[in-house]
Amino acid sequence: MAYNASKLDEKTIRMSRKELFKRLFSYLKPFKKTIILITFVMIIIMFVNLLNPYILKISIDNYIKNSDVKGLLIIGIIGIILNIISSILSRYRIVTMGDITNKIVVNIRHDLYKHIQKLSFDFFDERPVGKILARVIGDINSLQNFFHSIIVNFFPEILTIITVTIIMLIMNYKLAIVTLLVIPLLIMTLAVIQILVRKRWENFRKKRSNLNSYTHEEFSGIKVIQAFNAEKKAENTFFNYVDEMVNSFINAVRLQDFLDPAIFISQGVGLVIIYTYSFNLIKNNQLTIGELFAFTWYMSIFWRPIFNIANFYNNLITSFSAADRVFEIFNIKPSVKDTKENKMPEIKGEIEFKDVNFSYDREKKVLKSINFKVKEGESIALVGPTGAGKTTIINLLSRFYDPSEGQILVDGKDIKDYSIESYREQMGIMLQDTFLFSTTIKENIIYSNPNINEKEIVKSSIAIGSHTFIQNLEKKYDTNVNERGTRLSVGQRQLISLTRAMIANPKILILDEATSNIDTETEQKVQQGIKELLKNRTSFIIAHRLSTIRDCDKIFYIDNGEIEEMGTHMQLMEKQGKYYELYMTQFKFLKEGV
Numbered sequence: 147m148a149y150n151a152s153k154l155d156e157k158t159i160r161m162s163r164k165e166l167f168k169r170l171f172s173y174l175k176p177f178k179k180t181i182i183l184i185t186f187v188m189i190i191i192m193f194v195n196l197l198n199p200y201i202l203k204i205s206i207d208n209y210i211k212n213s214d215v216k217g218l219l220i221i222g223i224i225g226i227i228l229n230i231i232s233s234i235l236s237r238y239r240i241v242t243m244g245d246i247t248n249k250i251v252v253n254i255r256h257d258l259y260k261h262i263q264k265l266s267f268d269f270f271d272e273r274p275v276g277k278i279l280a281r282v283i284g285d286i287n288s289l290q291n292f293f294h295s296i297i298v299n300f301f302p303e304i305l306t307i308i309t310v311t312i313i314m315l316i317m318n319y320k321l322a323i324v325t326l327l328v329i330p331l332l333i334m335t336l337a338v339i340q341i342l343v344r345k346r347w348e349n350f351r352k353k354r355s356n357l358n359s360y361t362h363e364e365f366s367g368i369k370v371i372q373a374f375n376a377e378k379k380a381e382n383t384f385f386n387y388v389d390e391m392v393n394s395f396i397n398a399v400r401l402q403d404f405l406d407p408a409i410f411i412s413q414g415v416g417l418v419i420i421y422t423y424s425f426n427l428i429k430n431n432q433l434t435i436g437e438l439f440a441f442t443w444y445m446s447i448f449w450r451p452i453f454n455i456a457n458f459y460n461n462l463i464t465s466f467s468a469a470d471r472v473f474e475i476f477n478i479k480p481s482v483k484d485t486k487e488n489k490m491p492e493i494k495g496e497i498e499f500k501d502v503n504f505s506y507d508r509e510k511k512v513l514k515s516i517n518f519k520v521k522e523g524e525s526i527a528l529v530g531p532t533g534a535g536k537t538t539i540i541n542l543l544s545r546f547y548d549p550s551e552g553q554i555l556v557d558g559k560d561i562k563d564y565s566i567e568s569y570r571e572q573m574g575i576m577l578q579d580t581f582l583f584s585t586t587i588k589e590n591i592i593y594s595n596p597n598i599n600e601k602e603i604v605k606s607s608i609a610i611g612s613h614t615f616i617q618n619l620e621k622k623y624d625t626n627v628n629e630r631g632t633r634l635s636v637g638q639r640q641l642i643s644l645t646r647a648m649i650a651n652p653k654i655l656i657l658d659e660a661t662s663n664i665d666t667e668t669e670q671k672v673q674q675g676i677k678e679l680l681k682n683r684t685s686f687i688i689a690h691r692l693s694t695i696r697d698c699d700k701i702f703y704i705d706n707g708e709i710e711e712m713g714t715h716m717q718l719m720e721k722q723g724k725y726y727e728l729y730m731t732q733f734k735f736l737k738e739g740v
């Protein structure tokens with residue numbers, strides 16, 4: 147838990163190779179037919195490639211040796227035609243494979259995006275957004291190499307190695323066996339490098355993810371950095387992250403660079419063995435010159451796929467750590483379980499919390515035995531000190547989290563038993579963090595109800611009090627608000643966000659500090675609008691300014707995760723308890739302030 151910091155390396159859970167391959171290969175299934183066609187094309191290409199040395203052998207042993215120019219010409223033309231066909235097919239194969247690998251990567255990214263969207267708040271609590279981005283973008287891009295290598299290189303190369311080995315064995319089995327002697331040594335070297343390198347690539351990905359997360363956070367908080375003249379400090383931290391990433395990269399690459407020399411040495415040793423051994427065979431007439439030329443050509447055809455497979459192997463090792471990171475997220479199930487098939491019927495609005503306990507981190511209890519029942523259409527205010535648990539009650543009612551213990555009933559039904567979508571579409575939620583998207587005001591308002599018409603938008607905006615300032619903007623409702631709505635003042639953002647919640651026409655309305663940043667004069671107007679819109683809906687309002695919630699049907703005073711007092715404003719004032727104290731403090735403060 148609680149891993150949400152750029153500098154903390156993520157813990158990745160390694161999957162077994164079998165499981166990884168199973169998951170990766172499942173993405174090849176939709177392209178089965180094209181892959182079969184491509185494999186067929188590849189076999190033709192391979193056949194032509196393997197024929198070339200044989201054509202050379204015939205040319206030398208049959209035509210050059212006997213000075214048969216006509217025969218040489220014919221076999222030359224056949225060779226050229228075959229190679230032209232092979233080149234055309236090669237081009238087709240490369241273009242088609244590129245297309246397939248791109249599509250596969252799009253599919254994985256799409257699936258991952260859809261999956262992450264369904265994950266519950268605790269998933270996002272536990273990791274910085276930058277680290278999620280690193281997986282959705284960087285790690286998935288690395289998988290493209292894997293698929294490209296596996297389809298473009300791996301299968302045809304394996305096929306080539308097998309066929310060339312058979313040809314070499316048929317041509318001269320003694321020479322072939324001698325040639326293959328170096329292979330076990332090579333495989334052992336590759337295996338050792340693989341074991342060591344995988345860990346280093348894993349480390350590189352973690353460092354890259356940290357850098358991603360830090361950069362994302364720094365640019366999001368650039369105003370704070372500039373306000374506190376902290377550019378230099380931020381820059382130094384940034385370069386530390388870059389250094390860590392570069393070092394981890396060099397560490398991995400250094401080890402991986404042993405792969406190529408290992409292959410070169412094996413190939414060199416193989417050639418020396420062939421020439422030494424074939425010298426005696428030719429002397430004893432057990433091998434012709436043409437056969438030797440053809441054999442060495444086959445040898446080079448044999449080593450080319452080994453090089454390519456080693457490259458593929460490189461990709462595979464780097465892709466394993468990327469795949470681990472991608473599929474690890476796929477394995478995370480939303481902690482808030484969705485009962486998709488069970489649609490929530492139309493909500494009337496009776497809400498009951500039955501012995502609800504909750505903890506974000508399974509350690510510290512944030513809500514303790516919360517019990518209350520609210521009638522249909524009532525407005526409830528949640529008040530109390532900072533960190534008391536007010537937003538947490540709203541989070542549970544909105545099903546952003548599920549209670550650790552107890553039940554939340556709406557119209558007598560446990561909300562856990564119904565689909566989240568069918569439940570939330572009957573709610574209007576305005577969160578404390580008024581988040582606007584970088585699009586127009588209109589798009590932001592209709593986010594909760596895309597089918598609403600212009601007239602309704604204006605009507606709601608007038609009721610909430612956002613219409614006047616929107617009319618004064620250069621493009622009115624079509625004005626772009628910039629990322630997170632920075633084009634608007636904080637109060638204006640709240641008004642837009644409030645209009646968005648209202649436009650959802652919800653049965654349950656939740657307003658968390660809806661008017662905390664709006665000036666007193668506008669607020670009075672907004673209060674009137676809110677009052678209108680609260681009619682016929684059950685609503686929960688969190689407010690620190692108590693003047694705004696005096697008229698609510700019930701007020702809950704929350705402290706330290708418990709409901710300490712409950713009643714109307716008048717009842718709680720008469721009781722002269724904690725609510726009374728808070729109210730009087732604010733009242734006195736305002737009076738003195740005035």
Ligand SMILES: Nc1ncnc2c1ncn2[C@@H]1O[C@H](COP(=O)(O)OP(=O)(O)OP(=O)(O)O)[C@@H](O)[C@H]1O
Nearest residue numbers: 271506507512530531532533534535536537538539
């Ligand atoms: N995502 C989270 N992960 C862990 N702890 C959390 C999380 N959100 C809130 N908390 C903790 O839960 C407690 C209750 O927080 P909550 O946001 O419900 O308080 P609040 O009454 O709404 O406060 P405020 O009036 O300041 O908004 C606090 O101690 C807070 O630190």
